[in-house]
Amino acid sequence: MSTLEIKNLYVSVEDKLILDGVNLLIRGGEIHAIMGPNGTGKSTLAQIIMGHPKYKLESGEILLDSIPIQEMAVDERSRAGLFLAMQNPVEVPGVTNFDFVKTAVQARQPDNKKLRVGKFILAFEDAAKELKMGSGLSHRYLNEGFSGGEKKRNEILQMKLLKPKFAVLDEIDSGLDVDALRIVGENVMGMKSSELGMLLITHYQRLLEYIVPDFVHIMIRGKIVKTGGKELIQKIDKEGYDWLKTELGIDSLVDQPKQYSLGTCATNVGK
Amino acid sequence: MNSLPFIFSPLSNTLVINQGVVQKRPRGLVLKHKSNAFHLSFSATELTKPMNVVIFNQNTDLLLDIHWKAFSNQSVNLFWFIPDGVFDNSLSLQADASSKGRMNVIINDQSAELKTLLNITLEEASSVDFALTLIGGSNSFVQHNVYLNGVFASYKGLGLSVNHQAQMLEVKEAVHHQQPNTTSMLTNFLIANDLGYIRYEVIGKINKGNHGSNCKQQNRGVILSDGGSVQVDPLLLIDEYDVEAGHGAAIGDINPDELYYLQSRGLNEAQAKRLIINGYIKPMLDRFEYVPFAQYLEKQIDQIIKGDDLLGESL
Ligand SMILES: Nc1ncnc2c1ncn2[C@@H]1O[C@H](COP(=O)(O)OP(=O)(O)OP(=O)(O)O)[C@@H](O)[C@H]1O
Ligand SMILES: [Mg+2]
Numbered sequence: 001m002s003t004l005e006i007k008n009l010y011v012s013v014e015d016k017l018i019l020d021g022v023n024l025l026i027r028g029g030e031i032h033a034i035m036g037p038n039g040t041g042k043s044t045l046a047q048i049i050m051g052h053p054k055y056k057l058e059s060g061e062i063l064l065d066s067i068p069i070q071e072m073a074v075d076e077r078s079r080a081g082l083f084l085a086m087q088n089p090v091e092v093p094g095v096t097n098f099d100f101v102k103t104a105v106q107a108r109q110p111d112n113k114k115l116r117v118g119k120f121i122l123a124f125e126d127a128a129k130e131l132k133m134g135s136g137l138s139h140r141y142l143n144e145g146f147s148g149g150e151k152k153r154n155e156i157l158q159m160k161l162l163k164p165k166f167a168v169l170d171e172i173d174s175g176l177d178v179d180a181l182r183i184v185g186e187n188v189m190g191m192k193s194s195e196l197g198m199l200l201i202t203h204y205q206r207l208l209e210y211i212v213p214d215f216v217h218i219m220i221r222g223k224i225v226k227t228g229g230k231e232l233i234q235k236i237d238k239e240g241y242d243w244l245k246t247e248l249g250i251d252s253l254v255d256q257p258k259q260y261s262l263g264t265c266a267t268n269v270g271k
Numbered sequence: 272m273n274s275l276p277f278i279f280s281p282l283s284n285t286l287v288i289n290q291g292v293v294q295k296r297p298r299g300l301v302l303k304h305k306s307n308a309f310h311l312s313f314s315a316t317e318l319t320k321p322m323n324v325v326i327f328n329q330n331t332d333l334l335l336d337i338h339w340k341a342f343s344n345q346s347v348n349l350f351w352f353i354p355d356g357v358f359d360n361s362l363s364l365q366a367d368a369s370s371k372g373r374m375n376v377i378i379n380d381q382s383a384e385l386k387t388l389l390n391i392t393l394e395e396a397s398s399v400d401f402a403l404t405l406i407g408g409s410n411s412f413v414q415h416n417v418y419l420n421g422v423f424a425s426y427k428g429l430g431l432s433v434n435h436q437a438q439m440l441e442v443k444e445a446v447h448h449q450q451p452n453t454t455s456m457l458t459n460f461l462i463a464n465d466l467g468y469i470r471y472e473v474i475g476k477i478n479k480g481n482h483g484s485n486c487k488q489q490n491r492g493v494i495l496s497d498g499g500s501v502q503v504d505p506l507l508l509i510d511e512y513d514v515e516a517g518h519g520a521a522i523g524d525i526n527p528d529e530l531y532y533l534q535s536r537g538l539n540e541a542q543a544k545r546l547i548i549n550g551y552i553k554p555m556l557d558r559f560e561y562v563p564f565a566q567y568l569e570k571q572i573d574q575i576i577k578g579d580d581l582l583g584e585s586l
Contacts, residue, residue, distance in 0.1 A: 050535050053527070078537035090532035094550015103546055104536040141550070158536060 002028040002065055002081070004049075004166045004197055009060035011041075011048045011222075017058070018044045020222035026166065029194035033208060033233070034201050036219035037241055042201045043087050045219070046168045050084040051077050064166070079108050081165030085155035085172050087201075092142040097154065098124065100142050101161055108162070127160040130190075132183050148175025156187055168199045173207035185210025205237040218244060225250075275327060276352075277567045285323040286311070290330055297322070307331045312338035313345040313372075321346040321560065328352075332359045339370040339397070346373045348561065353380045353408070363390040366397040368421060373400040375558050377568065380408030387413045395421030395450075402429040402558055406571055408438055415444040419453035419484075430459035431555045434467040435499075435575045445474040448514075452483040460551040461492040461522075463499035464576055470502045475509075475516060482513035492522035493551065495544070495576060548576050 004026045011019035018041045026032050034042050048055045049062060051074040062070050069077055092100070101124060106115045128138060131153045143151050152172050159167055169188070173181055188198070188211050200211060208230065216232040217224045220241065225248055226232070235243070244250070275287075287295040291307055300322070303310040311324070324347065326333065339345050349362070364374060378387065385408055393399055405411065417426050426446065434440055446455040461469045475486035486509075492501035505518040525547055533543035552572055559565040 052531060073539075074531060074534040075537050075539045075543075078535055084535055086532070086535075090528045092529045092532065092547065092550075094553065095533075095546050099549075100533065100536070100546065103538055103542060104533075107537040107539070107542060162536065 001194065002165045002197060003063070004082075004199075005061075005063040005066075006045075006049070007061040007063065009045075009048070009062070010058040011044055011060075012056045012058055013044065013054060018055075018222050019048070022060075022219075022222070022224055024199075024217070024224065026197040026199060028165065028197050029192075030215065031192070031198045031200065031211060031213045032215045032217060033213035034199065034217045034219055034224075035203065035233070035236055040219050041222040042219055043170055044222075046084055046087075046170045046199075046201060049077075049168055050074060050082060075107070078104075078162075078164075083159050083162060083164030083167040085152070085159060085167065085169040087170040087174070089143050089146075089151045089155055091144045091146075093144045095142045096139050097142050098138040101158055104158070105161055123161060124157075127157050130160075131157055131187055132180075133157065149177060149180045152176055153180065153184060156184055160187065160191065165195065166197045166199070168201070170201045171203070172200070173202055173204060181206055182210060205233050208233050220244065220248075220250065275325065277563045283323060283561070284320045285325060288324070288326045288329075288333075290328045291333065308334040308336070310336040310338070312340060313343045314340040315342040315344070315370075321348060323347075323561070324349045326351045327354075329354060329358065330356075332361075334361045336363050336365070337374070338365045339367060339372050341367040341369055343367075343370045344372060345370075347375070348559070348564070349374070349376045350564065351376065351378045353378060353382045353385055356382050357384040358382055359386045359388075361388040361390075364392070364399065364401070366391070366393045366399050366424075368395040368397060370394075371398040373558075375402045375404075377404040377406070377564075378408075378411075379406045379571065380411050382411075383409050385411045387411070389413060389415040390418070391416070391426070392418045392420055393424035393426055393453075396423045397421065398425040398427075400427045402555060403431075404555055404568065405430075405432040405434075405440060405442070406568075406575070407434055408440055411438075411440045413440075413442045413444075415442060417444075417446040417455065419446065419448050419450060419455065421453075422450045423452050424450065425454040426456070428455070428457045429554060429558075430457070430461075430471075431552065432459070432469050432471075433462045433464075433552075433572050433575050434469060435464035437466045437468075439468045441470045443472045443474075445476065446486060448475070448477040448481050448484045448486060451481045453481065454485045455487070456485075457488040457490075458554075459488075459490045459503070460554070461490070461501045461503070462495065462548065462551060462572075462576060463492070463501050464495040466496070466498040468500045470504075472504045472506065473518070474506045475518070476507075477509045477511050477514050477516065479510040481511055484511070485515040487516065488518045490518070490520040490522070491551065492520075493548065494522070494524055495548075545576075 006022055006024040009019050009022040036042055057070055061068050064080055109115055133153050216228055218226040284297045301312045432440055459471060463469050473488050477484050477486055488505055490503040494501050501522050503520050505520055507516050509516055525544055530543050556565045
């Protein structure tokens with residue numbers, strides 16, 4: 001069974017400490033959800049796992065199957081089985097969706113094996129159909145001019161074809177209408193297997209009705225402050241995060257993140 | 272270069288000028304030739320197949336005139352291989368009233384110094400879809416003038432310039448809207464690697480009284496190395512209210528967000544850059560129905576964007 005483990009993770013962006021000691025263990029087959037107020041560091045966690053060059057790992061470890069990956073390049077992490085469906089998928093003009101996904105799938109073929117293009121085309125078309133994406137989308141430029149919902153579906157399309165071991169889905173539900181939410185939810189659930197661990201970042205209960213998490217974590221100000229089961233979701237949906245702040249003795253959820261002096265414990269710089 | 276780098280099918284409609292001498296001439300082509308000046312003309316009743324013109328082993332300056340007569344509909348591909356030397360060339364295209372056509376020009380420049388004067392004239396209701404690819408050239412200067420001389424004339428121009436090492440290219444492209452209801456749309460893609468330098472001045476000019484005209488330009492440049500440089504100076508000179516005009520430019524390194532996104536799906540840096548640059552080149556490659564040439568062009572451009580060692584071995 002695969003594992004993805006986050007150990008004592010401190011991460012800063014532009015000299016501002018965002019993640020303040022995050023610990024998390026995800027095993028293959030498990031679905032974890034992270035919820036939390038805006039700006040608490042959920043996407044930061046997602047991006048540092050993938051290796052975004054703007055985020056700086058001050059200390060801590062990210063282990064994939066017990067192997068530290070923080071020194072690995074972004075593309076190596078991907079080929080090692082990590083996938084991030086981004087909150088804001090990037091538009092790449094001039095590169096068609098199809099060519100891009102084909103190159104990505106090709107990049108994970110073993111050296112001695114060539115991609116069978118015919119087979120790939122069929123797989124691509126099937127995946128697009130299952131996500132109810134218009135057929136024209138494959139020959140359009142990557143995410144350029146895609147609607148919010150189309151971009152999100154396109155992330156899931158890539159996930160289906162790249163078959164990761166661990167997938168982080170960052171607000172895959174935002175911008176989706178009711179039908180699209182169901183389609184995306186069903187497609188993600190369709191991929192559920194003991195070979196796939198998932199981390200869902202979301203604000204709403206809706207998505208979690210389709211994708212039922214085994215664990216729910218609440219992140220506030222760069223820390224996971226509570227972990228529980230799906231009962232947490234409903235509570236947050238009804239009551240927000242205020243009860244937590246009372247329970248945990250946090251006065252305000254929106255105050256300034258504390259300044260962090262760099263260079264004291266900075267050792268690993270993920271690149 | 273003693274022979275052509277790729278082979279034309281014997282059946283293709285190809286004019287070959289080797290060392291300033293006509294070596295192959297398709298049947299039915301109207302060609303006048305006087306020392307180093309060549310004049311081709313096409314009328315509505317003759318030749319509608321795409322026509323290839325190949326110029327290589329050039330040993331003197333060369334002048335090429337192409338004339339699309341009224342109501343003709345022609346497609347011309349010009350492959351111009353410039354050998355080492357110093358040259359002052361001229362190419363002109365005259366599109367008579369109601370003619371329409373498509374022209375692809377590739378200047379593959381290995382000279383020490385090259386000047387190219389390019390004049391395109393459009394008469395009433397004519398329409399020209401023109402593409403110019405400039406590859407290499409130690410020191411190359413192109414003066415590219417487009418004259419929209421008749422009402423409802425319409426010009427579409429696509430440019431691709433690729434250079435590397437310490438090559439220098441300067442292009443002055445100017446479109447003159449001299450009649451009402453004329454249209455021009457220019458798109459340029461510029462790629463510099465190593466110490467390559469590319470500068471484009473792109474001028475759209477609408478004189479007073481030429482209402483209903485539309486003049487647009489879009490320039491994109493990408494620099495693949497620290498020492499490379501791409502500069503675009505767009506200029507719109509408009510002396511009339513009732514017109515549409517606009518320009519956009521995006522020049523820079525490859526967008527790091529785009530790179531990250533592609534890499535996050537498992538493409539290494541070289542593959543990711545390659546895919547992004549292909550996006551610039553593809554519109555040009557797609558214009559060639561003639562596959563061996565598209566392949567040749569792709570290989571040439573590949574060599575350049577590989578650079579000295581920038582993109583690594585894996586390309
Ligand atoms: N690239 C960046 N440059 C500067 N600041 C950043 C960057 N990325 C994140 N931050 C800051 O880090 C903090 C955490 O942001 P993050 O995107 O991780 O929040 P989030 O929990 O995902 O919020 P949301 O629910 O709104 O998506 C915010 O204050 C944000 O402004
Ligand atoms: Mg976020």
